[in-house]
Amino acid sequence: MTQFAHILMLLSLVLATLGTLFCIFGLGRNKMTASSLKLLENANLAVTLFYCLASAILFFGFWSYDFSIKYVHDYSDLSLPLFYRLTAFWGGQAGSLLFWALSLVLCGAYFQSTESYTKLSLETKIWYLLFYFSILAFFGVLLTTYNNPFEILSPAPVNGRGLNPLLQNPGMIFHPPLLLLGYGGFTIPACLALAQALSLQGGTQYNISKTETAWHVCTKPLILVAWLLLTAGIILGAWWAYMELGWGGYWAWDPVENASTIPWFFATAALHFGFIEQYRNKAHRFHTLFMALTCISAFFATWLVRGNVVESVHAFGSGGVGPLLLCFVIGTSIVAFLTVLTMPKKGEPFNGLETKEGFLLSTSIVLITISLIIGLATLWPVISKLWSDNPVGLQASFYNGVILPLLTVVIALLTVCPWLSWKQGLNHAKYFLAVLLIFIAFMGIFWTFFAVKDPTPLIAASFSVACMASWALYFMVLKHPLQKLSPVLVHMSLAVISLGVAFSGPYKVEQEVALERGQEIQIDTFTVKLLEIYEGRERTGRYDFLEAELLVTRNGKETGIAQAQRRIYASFPQNAYAEASTIFSLGKEFYATFLGLDEKTRAVMRLSVHPLVNWLWIGGTIMSLAPFISVYANRKRRKSTQENPPENS
Template sequence: MTPIAGSVAMNLAFGFSILTVLTLILYTRNGDQRLFLTGQRLALGISFFVFLATFILAYQLIQSNFDIDYVARYTSIETPFVYKITALWAGQSGSLLFWLFILSIYATIVILQNQGKHNSLMPWVIITLAIIQMFFLVLTNYVTNPFKPTDADFIVANGNGLNPLLQNVTMAIHPPTLYLGYVGFSVPFGFAISAMINRDTSPLWIQSIRRWALVAWLFLSIGIILGGWWAYRELGWGGYWAWDPVENASFMPWLTATAFVHSIIIQEKKDMLRVWNMVLIIITFTLCIFGTFLTRSGVMSSVHSFTGSSLGPIFLTFVFLIMIVSFGMMYFRRNVLKSPRKMESFTSRESGFLFNNMVFVVMCFAVFWGTLFPVFSEAVRGTKITVGPPFFNQINIPIGLILLALTGIGPLLAWRKTGKKSLIRNFTFPIITGLIVSIILLLIGFRGAVVMSFSLGAFVTATIVTEFARGIRARQKKLNESIVMSLVRMVSKNRSRYGGYVVHLGIVLMFVGFTGHAFDEEKEFSLKVGESDHVAGYNFELIKLSEAERPNHYAWISDLRVTKIDGEFVTNLHPEKRIYFHKNPDPNRRQPHSELDIHNTLNKDIYSIFSGVDSENGVAFIKIMINPLVEWVWLGGYILIFGTMIALWPRKDQ
């Protein structure tokens, strides 16, 4: 009964989504509150049925009901419990249902949170969210149904099992966080559309979505960082970012969303950049849908594209519809989108934010162009030309450095206009700090982007320190508080401002980590037990090579003793070579996998990969990579999360 109940629930959700839209449109015409109440309840009904369908699918995965095609494809009896649950987003139809599930959580919160508030905005917000739900319900009901029965005319005793790359704790968290980010932008998008329909583009709609935008941005950031962490620890190529199309698919909305969360500050405080904010949220939401399209359509080859399908045209049609409707609406509402105030000076914080927006959009366009170049080249010339990391690095490193510089410059500019005296006073200490760092680095022998990155990092850090110091000093002077009390109260009373500075500090640390990539070293060698080889001042001796049979794989485990060249012991590393589904009689179905082992320090990572084994002769093929400063990327990520949490923490009056 239950799989059928899942299908029925999804069909009912689809029916409810149509009724929600119709009922609320009728309400906006005749104003009968009963229709609004019914529309709201219908929208809650969509969410209820989506929750029901999702829980039913999760239950079938846990129960290993291989009568359902999705369960048989992505789990097996041997799949550990936690990965049976994560299989919910491992395949196409499941992940689309999961997208819908998260959207339904958000929609429910928005409806419940705004009971009796935003009377004019809410009907169109709910309609917009219901239309997005409707789109995903069309996909999950009629294109790729997760409850489709297995095609086989025999009883399926066991399933395929989950891709070994996905059997990782980080991978259990990475997709949900990324989806929480992607889907989260539906809410600000809904408010933006509603504000335009209601001809009310004043800062009030911005105030309603500021926290939503920050929450979505936070989840998207965490999702991207976790993706990098997973790639670094699981894929075995020694890096965390490869400019892979699916990585780019999450990075593009992050760029425009970052511009948006900055730009809305200007509209909230100065009622400026109305058009910019509309454009940014429309592009961000469109890119979120486009990102899902890139991941799920199979149009791009990627290590992340775990499925290929015919969803492409449907997604593209939806993306074009969103753009046509949204930008069309902007055109028809161009009069109310004119900001009542104008920029007064180039050296103002407002112009700093505007420039920030431009740079983010340019970077997004560069990534978009590079990502889709294979598709464009194939369409125009008939040959697929792929642009790799060199293209992206060449374009994005300078833009990234400009953004890093803006991170420092923006807070030093005053609203409306920064006078000459203020400019000199505000910039002196940070510029001197950056110059000192660059001179030291040049004297040591570093050149180019490395010097720029570290110097700008020092400049931004000095800016942040200056901002905190000036704020504390002002409070001490006015209120006679201790330093600690001033700091606590100052941050507590200005959470978004100082939380933002902490985020900037996190970004600086991440740039330190990115710059470390310039000093990577690697070597590949084969070792028998007792033999050793060396890389970058470290000696690697194979102490032991053992084998083990585990529930879902067979493993060869190496024991590498790592010492410095002078003999000082560093660590023992145990990279493994695994064969998943090793009991499968068809050798083609067995999946080899290298389980890495990494010795992490703030200074450098020693990254070991067991790339192959000659079990007859007892030879292990090992690859070692020395990756400096990678830990700073993750450390920066933690600080970024911490800063965003400060900015998000509710005030007493909220």
Template sequence: MHLLAFLLLVASLLFAIGFGAAAALQIWQGRSTLLHWIEKSQMMITTLITVSSFILLWALVNFDFSNYYVASYTSLDLPLFYRVTAFWAGQAGSLLFWAWSVALCGIIFLYTNAYQALSDGTKMWFWMLFLTFIGFFLFLLTTWSNPFLLISPVPADGNGLNPLLQNPGMIFPPPLLFLGYGGFTIPSCLALAQALNRKQPNEGSWTDASRNMILFAWLNLTAGIILGCWWSYMELGWGGYWAWDPVENASLIPWLVGSAFLHTSVIESRRGKLHRTNTFLVALTTISAVFATYLVRSGVVESLHAFGDGGVGTPLLIFVLFFTALSLFASITSKNPNARPMAELFSREGLLLVAAWFLIALGVIILIATMWPVFSKFFTENPQGLDQQFYNKVCMPLAAIISVLLMICPWMKWKGGVKSGIMLGVVTAVFIATGAAMYFAGYQIPVSILAVGSAAGCIAGIVLLFATDPAARNNRAIGAYGVHLGVALIVIGIAFSGPYKKEIQTQISRGETATLEEYTFKYKQLYEGEAREYIFLQAEIDVYEDGKLLGTLEPQRRLYHKFGKNRSFAEVSLIPSLGEEIYSSLLGADANGNITVTLSIEPMVNWFWIGGTLMCLFPFIGFTRFRKSEKVTDAA
């Protein structure tokens, strides 16, 4: 069975190489006679990868420990849900899932009206690039990262799944990220194809043809990052949701580039400008996604989430360099005779472009900082990484400025000038009033005041737009402004929960108390228990606010049977609130029952999750049917 699955991957690789080469030959000959067969090859490749994927799933579900991958990431005591999700727990499985995602996105796009409206020449270029891309991942899967290796003798039980991954918050982010990466492959290949084919007059822009796939990819990337933050907050037990870990950064960089592209693509769709910029930005989104995979799998940087070097690092880096060079060539050499110059800076065009470049600047800074241990090797014998303090000092002001731009931009005209001075004045008044209220309430950090004030102004502006402007009530505008509403709530959550978080780490004896701000924590009892997969200690801590019982915290410390007694895992407990959330993590207990705990106050943290949820839901409203000659309204 596993040999069959591997041979199916080899066959799909041969299909990708063969028909990719056929597409290249047809382009060189100026023909498209094999287009039908090339399209059929994509169906065959997808079918073969799908069958291979289901064979791996079958092995995971049925405890087939003769498969090295199954033995490495499952065990007899692992529940069915986690056995299924072990598919993407390791390097080989996650690469297979990524290849599968790319293949499925290719099939979906093949049967859209947008694809049918393309010229044959653009289709040929698209399939040559797309088959090259998927062929590369199939090459990795059939060489260094084969998920169908066998093990002998067959063990009686597997190693089990890392307990940190046995949480819904970490189960869903990887596949969502891969679906996002796979989704962006379509517009990236299409943009380069149209640029290399010198866009034909009888076909629409690739930005319109791939718009729904762009939204699908972006919302999956967003959902993957938000759920990853929630996992970090709930499972790692350190009281935060973003630690600027290299692998966290690796997923954020494609999101920042993709978000920049979304803003500049509006300028192209609405104003017919920035064609070359958009071609390169959407390709750069996919390039940065592959680079993120390189960071996770090359061993070049150390991370809690990384897989280590499995031999795929060098091929991934070579592919990144090749695809970057190709993207630069296609973008620079493509020309649009109808392109017009940009409007002045203080216009909607200008501010959208500025917001996009701030997003790109954030991505570049995060990339350099993440790779700093590598770069610093050139001038020091003791290379060191940059800590959270650096990221917060550099990135937070830029993020606050982007929030200000989101507040102002809807009230600017496309060609320059203010669309409504009264409305802009109201929004500015909300911004100033919110900042002043924060200052007099004791929240006096300048960046936080700027961020929260602009976020409040952004929310007020969205409400005013929907109330006064009928053009803002179409699906595209609702989707876009709904995402901005989510961004504003996330900004508020970050601006409070980061700099104004209060935390103590303390030891408490049974019956004694600890205090933090106006809260009193009374340690009542310590329990011992055992579940199927682990034993645990659970503390019971009553929380009082100004003498009134607020709730009870029950943090745990777990020892999993398969991971030894020297490695314990936290199970946090919290008292949720839209204001100040109380968070606890049990660090340990001594023989006398005294416990060591981390207790923290997380102000406004739940607005981060609410905003993130809105960012994932509103893009669904923005999906539209493709029309070859459709135009975008100003509100979009």
């Protein structure tokens, strides 16, 4: 079966390559017909089937302990529970690339089955399939050469190497596939955007002189779902870092963390350009370019993670794919820019900064700036080699000093934006004044009652509250319909996250102590007492553990028992892993990490207090789910339009 799976990968590469060449030949000779298109569409469905079968074979290999497959051997063992064993599919480089390709072909097959696709012109479809097959061919090269997930070990080992214990966590189970599903989802609108630009059919639904619906309208469900999946993946990754790594934080500006945010900022900027195009019939070039760059930046992020470019605590090894990924990123970027330059200029010039259009444009520019800064700062060790023999990476203080103020600017822009008109000045000035008063009031409250003195956290927290109030007021007072609820919730949840970041980062309290049984210590407003130290083995024998049991009280009242562990896994006996323990709170959350025993057999603990940290997960959850409302509302509106068409249709 393993050889059959590899043959399926080779067939997928052949079909994708032939599909690309067929599209180029047909467009060059202007000889594409409906029957030619049908042949290409069938080839796409065949590639989808091949990837599904190959993925099913790899899943079966994990399920059946088939250690003759090198990838299964490297990322599982006999003691690994079934749930973790199956999700080890994307635990390594080859499997995650296969899952990304699987996500792409499933999104492609879905889009091909939609009514929006069937209504596209023949030329647009061919251009779309040209870009789509080119990307599939690139995946085929990676998966049949440098990152073959079906490489064979002979003779087959009796047991596997095992899955990294850090990946044996629910957050890390869902974090990678959500990111990859988001990457796959954004590929479709990116290909279609470039296709319409080249087929000269790229009008909008608001311009009846054109013959087909705009790409962003055709693919809106995919764009929204891809964005929410990418958002959920990043939030889950931060939650995993907070709960599993045991260092008491959720974001360290690690290169791998940075890489995941770059496509998100591009995608979010593209969404804001989309609003300008939808409501003002402007920004067509910008919208097309940044949707394409969203897809390309996903490959750039992959190059950072898998190309052995920069050092990271959880980056993949190179595996030889670095140069290929870099060439792909450079090549597709050139194609995207040249394509956008061929687009005719449409629409009037942009309105001034004092308008809603100007604020949306400003928000997009700030988001793009943040993404570029993160990318350049992450690459700084590589860039600095040009003039230094000892290049060093930029510290977290640089990112915090540059990125956090820019994110505060975004929150400020989003606070004001609902009350601006599209053409000039303020709408509903009294509501804007109310929001401004809320901002000023909370500046005073945070300064006086919460001792928030640092400028950036103070301004960020105050704007966060004002932003929540602004969008809630905007929705309730102006009585907007259901389809407006999704952007309202997204912007409110971003403000919730911003509020959590403003407090949990700068005002975290941390202390490292050695405790004897029965000893108490004070940290912030909490009193912590070590009750007992336990030693044991997990019931299936996967790991041995030391556990420190802590009684935590606050103002004389018990808040809970923290049970932090230090684990040594049977498959990874050379390392000890921390299993942190938290006591949940919407205010100050207590966090404990067991670092080990000292020479006096005292428990060495890292204790910390995180104010409002859970607001990040609450806001992130709402932000990840809110776009579903737009998908539902758009589907309901389309159904209503079909059942009750306009009289002049």
